[in-house]
Amino acid sequence: MTEQVVVGRVAKAHGIRGELAVDVRTDSPEERFVEGAVLTGRARGGATTRLTVTAARWHSGRLLVRFEEVPDRTAAEAQRGLLLLADAHGLPPIDDPDEFYDHELEGLRAELTDGTTVGTVREIVHSPGGELLVLDREGRSEAMVPFVQAIVVEVDVQAGKVVLDPPEGLLEDVEPSP
Structure with a gap:
């Protein structure tokens, strides 16, 4: 299977003709969302679908995209939250040693400074406040770790x-309320 990278997330439907407002997660949207580009849509549950770009335009600071497979507003509403992925081949190398593509981090073992394994990086969440590493913790609750130098002290792909x-309490399991 070809390695893929997240290039966007569907925020909401726009208008009545099936356009989708997309939160862009790529430095080259003009290449990733060009007419005819084929992307993979991945739902929260992991189900995937093939999507072919028919048009893309900027509107009020947000990219609006139309896909051949999303013909109307009803179909567009069903796409909310969908991650949009593109093949990773052809990505330019990153010159900054402190920057990484999401797909390079996903699947890495997460360990403490003493070598204790605490989980595996499942995904990277991009939020207005910064990036978070989402850790699968083998049978325990997942953990969200701020991707900042003070907490993530080393990345060795x-x-x-x-x-x-981590600061005290960040990786502690939360006890359910009575």
Whole structure:
């Protein structure tokens, strides 16, 4: 299977003709959302669908995209929250050693500075406040770790790990309320 990268997330339907407002997660939207480009849509549950771009335009700071497979407003409403993925081949190398593509981080082992494994990076969440690493914690609740130098002290893609120095309580399981 070809490795894929997240290039956007469907925020909402726009208008009545099936346009989707997309939160862009790529530095080159003009290449990723060009007419005829084929993307993969991945729903929260993991189901995927093939989407072919028929048009894309900027409107009020947000990219509006039409897909061949999304013909109207009803179909567009069903796409809310869909992650849009493109093939990773052809991505330019990153010159900054402190920057990474999401797909390079997903699947890395997360360990503490003492070497204790605490989980695996499942995904990276891009929020207005910054990036978060979402960790699968083998049978425990997932953890969301701010992707900042003070907490993620080392990223070693070659060794397959991220090293964390979390503040007290960040990785503690939350007890259910009575």
